[in-house]
Amino acid sequence: MSKLVITGGNRLTGEIKIHGAKNSVLPILAATVLCEGTSVIHNCPMLSDVTASINILKFLGCQCDFKNNTATINTNTLKCSQIPERLMREMRSSVIFLGAVLGKCGNAVISSPGGCELGPRPIDLHIAALKKLGAVVKEKYGQIELSAPNGLNGAEINLAFASVGATENAVLAAVTAKGVTVINNAAREPEICDLAEFLNLCGARVYGSGTDTITVFGVENLNGSTHTVIPDRIAATTYMAAVAITGGDAALSGINPSHLTAVCSVFEEAGCGLKYSNNKLILSAPKRLSRVSTIRTTVYPGFPTDAGPLVLAMLSKANGTSVMVENIFENRYRYVDELKRLGAKIRVEGKVAVIEGTSSLSAAGCKCTDLRGGAALVIAALAAKGTTVISDIKHIKRGYECIDKRLSLLGADIKEI
Ligand code: EPZ
Numbered sequence: 001m002s003k004l005v006i007t008g009g010n011r012l013t014g015e016i017k018i019h020g021a022k023n024s025v026l027p028i029l030a031a032t033v034l035c036e037g038t039s040v041i042h043n044c045p046m047l048s049d050v051t052a053s054i055n056i057l058k059f060l061g062c063q064c065d066f067k068n069n070t071a072t073i074n075t076n077t078l079k080c081s082q083i084p085e086r087l088m089r090e091m092r093s094s095v096i097f098l099g100a101v102l103g104k105c106g107n108a109v110i111s112s113p114g115g116c117e118l119g120p121r122p123i124d125l126h127i128a129a130l131k132k133l134g135a136v137v138k139e140k141y142g143q144i145e146l147s148a149p150n151g152l153n154g155a156e157i158n159l160a161f162a163s164v165g166a167t168e169n170a171v172l173a174a175v176t177a178k179g180v181t182v183i184n185n186a187a188r189e190p191e192i193c194d195l196a197e198f199l200n201l202c203g204a205r206v207y208g209s210g211t212d213t214i215t216v217f218g219v220e221n222l223n224g225s226t227h228t229v230i231p232d233r234i235a236a237t238t239y240m241a242a243v244a245i246t247g248g249d250a251a252l253s254g255i256n257p258s259h260l261t262a263v264c265s266v267f268e269e270a271g272c273g274l275k276y277s278n279n280k281l282i283l284s285a286p287k288r289l290s291r292v293s294t295i296r297t298t299v300y301p302g303f304p305t306d307a308g309p310l311v312l313a314m315l316s317k318a319n320g321t322s323v324m325v326e327n328i329f330e331n332r333y334r335y336v337d338e339l340k341r342l343g344a345k346i347r348v349e350g351k352v353a354v355i356e357g358t359s360s361l362s363a364a365g366c367k368c369t370d371l372r373g374g375a376a377l378v379i380a381a382l383a384a385k386g387t388t389v390i391s392d393i394k395h396i397k398r399g400y401e402c403i404d405k406r407l408s409l410l411g412a413d414i415k416e417i
Contacts, residue, residue: 002416004390004404006381008363012248012410015280018236018255019045019401020069020229024191026093027168028198029053032073032224033060033100034176035202039224041071043254045232045401048394052090056083056097075224080105085143095123096165098146099172102135107147118370119330125166129157133173133181154179154218162187162212162299168195174216175204183214189300190259194230201225233259234306235400236281238375241314242407244272244285245383250410251280262303266292266311270318291320291357297327306372309335313376316344317383318357326351335373338366342380342388363388368395375400382412 020043030053032039044050046069054064054071061079065072080101088094088111101108127137127144133152138145154177157170167187172195174181186192188210196209202225205217231254243250244267257264257276264274269292273284292315297305305328315322316339326332333348340346341364345356363386368374374396381388390396393416396403404416 004393007387007413008384010411012243012246014410015251016406016409017253018231021232022399024194025229027096027195030096030100033104035222035224037224038074040226042228044069044071049398056087082109085111099169102146103173103176109145125163126169129170132157152177154181157183159185164189177218181216186212186214198227231255237263237307238310241310241379243283245314247285247287249284251282253280255281263307289318291318291322294323296325309372309376313379315355322355324353334369335376341366342384365389368392371395371399
């Protein structure tokens with residue numbers, strides 16, 4: 001079981017490139033199932049969640065190659081079949097294959113997603129949307145079987161919540177459905193726009209992505225195409241917080257600043273100087289960050305829930321007390337107890353976390369509870385006195401490509417053992 005060993009105190013400086021967005025490439029890989037021929041996905045991050053998706057594609061009979069940040073998928077030998085439980089359980093976001101496999105094969109069976117580190121992860125909104133398109137749903141023995149014997153037909157879908165995954169599944173099922181689909185209260189995340197862009201390159205007709213109403217005109221078939229994935233805005237926030245907590249000064253390249261407006265205003269309020277020039281975000285942090293006014297996580301373009309743990313860790317060493325309200329996931333704060341082992345002074349009551357900034361953090365052994373919670377421990381350890389050992393880093397590998405190499409490039413004393 002590998003661990004990360006971090007000796008805190010180094011000021012982070014220099015330049016790194018931000019990898020492609022995990023939450024964009026996962027639905028795009030699922031979308032390749034709908035396409036004839038070969039798709040080539042560039043800027044594909046080397047992550048365990050991506051490998052898990054490639055394994056599902058291989059199980060479905062696709063020819064896949066994944067190296068040097070490029071995934072090549074050929075679906076000519078795709079055979080529609082059930083995705084086995086072990087592969088479905090490998091990651092929560094495998095539910096995203098539902099819409100694509102149903103659209104391609106006319107039926108899909110997945111194991112009902114268990115909970116995950118962030119609490120129960122229901123898929124009721126996904127199922128409701130697919131039923132509106134004509135899917136027949138049967139649940140038995142912990143499995144959910146969807147079928148569309150007469151194919152899928154366009155419909156008006158009203159999402160009760162602007163769920164990212166449900167929006168993506170609805171779009172993926174609608175692109176080859178007969179007729180027009182309108183998705184109201186759609187999620188507006190940049191990853192939805194990236195998926196729509198890929199689908200349209202393949203011949204789909206998806207309009208309105210990035211707004212809360214998406215219209216899809218069904219087409220007969222889609223052909224594989226080549227696409228470059230957008231940068232990972234949450235990974236970008238992670239490295240920004242790492243530089244900021246160490247009072248550093250660094251450039252992050254391959255960033256799209258328009259995806260980070262809510263996050264950047266928090267960093268500026270904390271005292272960081274941010275400049276954007278030729279595709280690089282330059283962050284200069286003060287010796288000590290200031291507290292910020294209450295942060296409330298919400299759907300895009302508001303402050304993202306995934307950035308919460310990263311910014312909370314950064315603020316644990318700020319001057320003053322900050323407050324965070326987590327409005328998306330029930331147990332997003334599981335990592336806080338581990339953060340407190342490093343000396344962070346945080347009180348959690350329900351959705352609210354009160355972060356009383358302390359002038360010093362001290363190293364301790366700790367373990368990752370989930371992906372972004374694990375990244376929060378790394379951020380705090382970079383500014384803690386002494387050497388911190390972080391275990392269970394498989395969570396971090398799900399969403400961060402070579403986090404140790406990238407932080408070492410910025411001058412951190414970090415190694416994986
Ligand atoms: C996506 O998850 C991301 N994952 C998450 O990132 C991210 O935190 C989340 O969107 C919010 O931005 C991927 O894109 C692979 P949701 P998703 O559906 O689609 C409830 C990370 O760290 N809900 O918008 O699962 C749900 O329980 C991950 O990279 C229902 O009730 O998020 C949650 O409380 C973590 N019923 C809320 O909505 C449903 O059918 C947000 O879920 C679906 C969701």
